[in-house]
Amino acid sequence: MIKGMTTGKRGLSAVITTLIIILLVLVAVGIIWVVVRNLLQEGAEQIDISAKCLSVDMSAVSVTAVANASGDYSVTLKRKAGGDAIGGIKLTLFNSTDNSGVMEFGLALTELETRTQPIAAGVTNANRLEYTAYFVDSSGNEQLCSQTSTFNF
Incomplete structure (x- = not known):
């Protein structure tokens, strides 16, 4: 009789081993999933932002130096119709040897809006403006559009 119990335990041991293997496979599948x-969601969000960027149409209207304020400029940007609400606009002013670094334009432009903002660039004799829109993703991070526009003045 003792021999029979030992044989029964071996069979039970094989069942437990099989169940543990199945459990490990399920855990591995869950981790991989x-x-x-996460990779698919991040890719989908990036595609969504890229599509939004394509529909935003902005142009620089004018950039003028502010009198009696070295390195300060008055920048006028215009947004045309179409596209979603943007998070804001980043811009950089350049002269022949230096740039202002990336700065915030201020408030985001809505559709068909033209706005003039004072910009303290710290760069004198600027002759070029580069600007790009950005969106804020679901995590609250700024996602810059890949298209940067240039305005020479």
Whole structure:
């Protein structure tokens, strides 16, 4: 009778081993699924932002130096119809040897809006403006559009 119990335990041991292997496979599949799902969601969000960027149409109207204020400029930007609400606009002023670094334009432009903002660039004799729109993603991070526009003045 003792021999029979030992044989029964071996069979039970094989069942437990099989169940543990199945459990490990399910855990591995779950981990892989979480990683793949996160990659797909990030890719989908990036595609969404790129599509939004394509529909935003902005142009620089004018850039003029502010009198009696070295390195300060009055920048006028215009947004045309179409596209989603943007998070804002980043811009940089350049002269022949230096640039202002990336600065915020101020408030975001709505559709068909033209706005003039004072910009303290710290760069004298600027002759070129580069600007790009950005959106704020679901995590609250700024996502710059890949298209940067240039305005020579």
